[in-house]
Amino acid sequence: MSIDLDQFKQIFFEESFEGLDTMESGLLSMNDGGTDLDVVNDIFRAAHSIKGGSATFGFSALASFTHIMEGLLDEMREGKREADSDVVNILLESVDEMRTLMTAYQDDEEPDVEQMQVLQKKLEKVCGMEPSAPSAAKEEGNEAGEAGEEDNRRLGWQIEFEPHDDLLTTGNDPSLLLSELRDLGDVTLTMDDSALPSFDSMNPEQCYLKWSIKLLEKDSDSVVEEDQITEIFEWVEDECDLQIKGIYPDREKSDRRAGDRREGGAQEDRRANNRRTDSRRPSDKKPTQQATNIRVDTNRIDELIDMVGELVITQSMLGQLGDEFDMSKLVRLREGLEELERNSREIQEAVMRVRMQPISFAFNRFPRMVHDLSQKLGKKVRLELTGEETEMDKTVMEKINDPLVHLVRNSMDHGLEGPEERLAGCKEEEGYVRLKAFHQGGSIVVEVSDDGRGLDREKLFNIAVNKGVIQETDVLTDEQVFMLLFAAGFSTAEKLSDISGRGVGLDVVRRNIESLGGNVSVNSVFGEGTVFTIRLPLTLAVLDGQLLQVDGATYVLPLGSIIESLQMDADAISGLAGDTMVYRLRDEYIPIVSLSNLFATDAGDNEDMAGKLLVIVEWADKHIGLRVDELLSQQQVVIKSLETNYERVTGLSGATILGDGTVSLILDVSSLMDMASKAMECVNKPKLAVANGRRVGE
Amino acid sequence: MAKILIVDDMASMRKMVAFTLESSGHEVVQADDGDVALAIANEQDGFALVITDVNMPNMDGITLTGELRKLPALKFTPILLLTTEAGKDKKMAGKAAGATGWLVKPFDPDKLLMTIKKVLR
Numbered sequence: 001m002s003i004d005l006d007q008f009k010q011i012f013f014e015e016s017f018e019g020l021d022t023m024e025s026g027l028l029s030m031n032d033g034g035t036d037l038d039v040v041n042d043i044f045r046a047a048h049s050i051k052g053g054s055a056t057f058g059f060s061a062l063a064s065f066t067h068i069m070e071g072l073l074d075e076m077r078e079g080k081r082e083a084d085s086d087v088v089n090i091l092l093e094s095v096d097e098m099r100t101l102m103t104a105y106q107d108d109e110e111p112d113v114e115q116m117q118v119l120q121k122k123l124e125k126v127c128g129m130e131p132s133a134p135s136a137a138k139e140e141g142n143e144a145g146e147a148g149e150e151d152n153r154r155l156g157w158q159i160e161f162e163p164h165d166d167l168l169t170t171g172n173d174p175s176l177l178l179s180e181l182r183d184l185g186d187v188t189l190t191m192d193d194s195a196l197p198s199f200d201s202m203n204p205e206q207c208y209l210k211w212s213i214k215l216l217e218k219d220s221d222s223v224v225e226e227d228q229i230t231e232i233f234e235w236v237e238d239e240c241d242l243q244i245k246g247i248y249p250d251r252e253k254s255d256r257r258a259g260d261r262r263e264g265g266a267q268e269d270r271r272a273n274n275r276r277t278d279s280r281r282p283s284d285k286k287p288t289q290q291a292t293n294i295r296v297d298t299n300r301i302d303e304l305i306d307m308v309g310e311l312v313i314t315q316s317m318l319g320q321l322g323d324e325f326d327m328s329k330l331v332r333l334r335e336g337l338e339e340l341e342r343n344s345r346e347i348q349e350a351v352m353r354v355r356m357q358p359i360s361f362a363f364n365r366f367p368r369m370v371h372d373l374s375q376k377l378g379k380k381v382r383l384e385l386t387g388e389e390t391e392m393d394k395t396v397m398e399k400i401n402d403p404l405v406h407l408v409r410n411s412m413d414h415g416l417e418g419p420e421e422r423l424a425g426c427k428e429e430e431g432y433v434r435l436k437a438f439h440q441g442g443s444i445v446v447e448v449s450d451d452g453r454g455l456d457r458e459k460l461f462n463i464a465v466n467k468g469v470i471q472e473t474d475v476l477t478d479e480q481v482f483m484l485l486f487a488a489g490f491s492t493a494e495k496l497s498d499i500s501g502r503g504v505g506l507d508v509v510r511r512n513i514e515s516l517g518g519n520v521s522v523n524s525v526f527g528e529g530t531v532f533t534i535r536l537p538l539t540l541a542v543l544d545g546q547l548l549q550v551d552g553a554t555y556v557l558p559l560g561s562i563i564e565s566l567q568m569d570a571d572a573i574s575g576l577a578g579d580t581m582v583y584r585l586r587d588e589y590i591p592i593v594s595l596s597n598l599f600a601t602d603a604g605d606n607e608d609m610a611g612k613l614l615v616i617v618e619w620a621d622k623h624i625g626l627r628v629d630e631l632l633s634q635q636q637v638v639i640k641s642l643e644t645n646y647e648r649v650t651g652l653s654g655a656t657i658l659g660d661g662t663v664s665l666i667l668d669v670s671s672l673m674d675m676a677s678k679a680m681e682c683v684n685k686p687k688l689a690v691a692n693g694r695r696v697g698e
Numbered sequence: 699m700a701k702i703l704i705v706d707d708m709a710s711m712r713k714m715v716a717f718t719l720e721s722s723g724h725e726v727v728q729a730d731d732g733d734v735a736l737a738i739a740n741e742q743d744g745f746a747l748v749i750t751d752v753n754m755p756n757m758d759g760i761t762l763t764g765e766l767r768k769l770p771a772l773k774f775t776p777i778l779l780l781t782t783e784a785g786k787d788k789k790m791a792g793k794a795a796g797a798t799g800w801l802v803k804p805f806d807p808d809k810l811l812m813t814i815k816k817v818l819r
Contacts, residue, residue, distance in 0.1 A: 005714050005717075005807065007717075008710045008713055008714045008717070009710075011709050011710040011713060012708075012710035012711075015708060015709055015710060042755075044753075045707075045753050045754075045755065048753045048782060049707070049708045049711070049753070051782055051803075052708070052711065052781075052782035052803040052804070052805070053708060053710055053711055053803075055782070055803055055804035056711070056714070056803055056804040056805040056806075058804075063804075176799075176816050176817070179816055183812070231802075234786065234789065235789065235793060235799060235800075
């Protein structure tokens with residue numbers, strides 16, 4: 001019977017990646033000093049499980065690599081080896097290598113074993129083993145070659161098996177052992193029953209028999225090694241006498257060889273490592289179809305089931321009402337519909353929660369990264385993580401990973417000073433990089449901060465001038481200068497390092513974050529440190545929206561971005577220059593953005609603004625006012641991508657379908673803000689400070 | 699067909715063994731570590747065979763074998779260790795604890811079924 005085990009691969013990959021995470025965090029904790037035996041045991045167990053599983057699925061390179069690593073771990077477990085930083089580092093490297101191999105297998109690719117072989121040599125050196133043993137890639141060929149050369153003339157094995165009297169009383173059954181032998185090759189048995197006593201003097205629990213076995217290899221492809229035979233009898237080796245001799249056409253040679261090879265123990269490890277691992281390679285290559293899975297707390301599923309139960313009750317109630325409806329039942333109908341609305345909202349929320357994962361999934365990679373990087377840079381860095389339990393949508397989290405890595409690298413490379421410089425500046429020798437996540441309104445905020453040298457305003461300004469990003473005569477606020485970091489092609493490092501200067505700048509980080517509907521800003525105090533703040537929507541799928549009307553069209557504005565709405569007072573409106581208008585609200589000048597103008601839906605001018613509605617919106621601590629004709633209801637809308645269905649439009653983040661079936665466009669506050677400030681830059685640069693919502697007089 | 703208890707903390711391995719056995723008509727009960735297995739063995743009876751991994755958290759396979767042997771119902775039931783251990787120490791420790799035999803990983807379904815057939819005979 002042939003059984004397809006491929007269906008279990010995905011489970012294996014999942015638990016193995018988890019195992020690798022366990023190993024990594026365990027190793028990192030060792031690095032902080034002290035070896036906890038429980039931790040070593042956990043690491044060992046994870047490696048061990050991966051070894052067994054990978055051998056089973058035919059991932060031979062991974063299996064043999066893990067085997068060597070396991071040897072080192074075993075020595076640590078038994079206290080024969082100290083976990084100094086060299087050992088920990090090489091083990092960490094090995095974990096990375098295992099991850100690489102595993103990923104290759106998961107993508108159904110043959111792994112690149114070159115790097116693995118280098119590491120394997122290092123590991124063997126640490127273990128004090130002689131550099132191995134055929135590498136996994138050449139394993140098959142070598143094995144065949146070896147067999148061809150050495151055992152060319154061997155026909156099989158002659159085995160003398162003489163059980164001790166007590167073999168049966170220890171629970172062993174010789175017939176099982178003999179049938180095991182039959183799996184190896186053609187067996188001819190000769191049983192010697194000469195020791196069998198007469199029936200009345202026989203002890204039924206005693207073994208009186210012995211066997212002489214001739215084992216011939218079935219064909220030239222199935223070479224039987226002596227190890228395979230000793231392995232079968234290993235279980236009973238204390239309860240029997242065993243002799244194994246090779247059968248050769250040339251008798252003389254066979255005797256000599258048998259003498260040489262009596263003790264097969266030294267080869268045991270190699271055998272376990274090499275044998276059979278290659279034979280189970282998946283025969284057919286299927287196209288990679290990687291399912292993305294999500295782990296969900298069963299409570300959340302139960303919640304969902306409860307809610308669906310309620311929905312069914314509401315539905316049947318409404319169904320009854322509808323069967324024999326008259327106006328007297330209108331009140332009950334309304335109640336029913338309200339109930340339905342509540343049900344669907346709750347279900348929607350619960351479904352969204354299923355997709356929510358704590359941000360610790362994204363944070364978990366940083367201890368390792370900071371550990372490696374601080375060694376590379378020769379800096380002392382402490383990583384502080386807060387708000388790891390903050391939940392965010394899985395898709396958002398996957399996409400925020402790269403920008404976060406970039407920012408942390410940036411902080412460690414450019415932000416933090418080396419130990420000497422820190423001490424000279426009266427700072428602690430050890431700097432910190434802090435990752436902090438929290439909810440604010442409808443957004444998730446992730447801050448990456450450090451207590452490094454901070455941003456040098458003058459230097460940034462000069463570089464920007466040199467690179468032609470700005471003019472020397474430009475007047476910019478601190479914040480605007482800092483934001484220059486995110487301008488395309490802007491890099492402050494004089495020379496590129498391989499840590500953060502791979503030619504990919506912070507402009508890419510910004511673009512990635514903005515493509516998620518988020519934004520990034522930076523603040524810094526020179527000499528004290530820098531804070532990068534990323535703001536992201538909670539989810540990409542559903543939005544709490546305020547419907548509003550401009551020139552007869554309905555738009556959706558994210559509710560979370562609205563600060564207030566008001567009827568404009570003629571006295572508070574003033575023009576800056578050209579078409580740009582600002583509205584004075586409690587000492588703050590807020591630029592007025594006309595959606596009619598932006599989207600060119602109305603040819604008319606905006607002269608008569610007094611009495612019109614102005615909606616003040618906020619994004620990244622900046623305010624603008626949107627002039628609208630009418631505010632409609634508030635409701636949750638499901639975001640449909642404009643890009644997929646049409647094309648990307650500046651100022652819009654997507655579209656949705658309203659209850660009456662009409663399509664409505666969703667406004668993108670951050671890009672509206674960009675559009676507004678660009679419009680104003682063109683008019684008059686020195687007034688930018690005012691236009692960006694700064695108070696006059698600052 | 700027999701009722702078999704499978705103990706392994708690694709879900710992929712455990713499910714593979716279970717699947718293999720169930721496909722050939724056996725009834726399978728799964729446990730993800732020694733503690734759980736022992737609790738199951740105390741509650742249920744009729745197990746014709748136990749297959750256990752060696753390396754597990756909480757209670758390893760060898761300790762489990764020893765504990766199972768203390769239960770009258772499992773005193774003579776075959777216990778197979780499913781293990782990656784090539785080292786003889788572990789095997790001998792397993793034997794001393796009362797194991798009937800072992801299956802060395804890589805796990806091979808055909809070999810498993812064949813071994814089981816022999817052991818259950």
